[in-house]
Amino acid sequence: METRKWRTQKILLLGFKTELKLNENLGVNIVKHCEVARHAWNWGLGLIKQLLDHNQKNLTIKSHFPQQ
Structure with missing residues (x-):
């Protein structure tokens, strides 16, 4: 097995x-x-905080961030 020597910069x-x-x-x-x-x-930031607060209160029905 070959050992590699790492150079520090x-x-x-x-x-x-x-x-x-x-x-x-x-x-x-x-x-x-x-x-x-x-x-x-x-x-x-307000939208994200609302989503996280909603998910914390409703553990069974979670909302997700929109995905593209």
């Missing part, structure tokens, strides 16, 4: 800070995008 992670210089129109659009994304996240 050292990974160096670098971080960069970036500052965006936005005009007023771009700044407003970014804020709107963030608000819509937060609303969509909270909506989906």
Whole structure:
């Protein structure tokens, strides 16, 4: 039986800070995008919480997540 020697790799992670210089129109659009994304996240989170709460209360009839 062949034995394999595993090589270890050292990974160096670098971080960069970036500052965006936005005009007023771009700044407003970014804020709107963030608000819509937060609303969509909270909506989906609420649906999942309702489904999990329903399944916890009704052990015999469980709902499932939609599958595609």
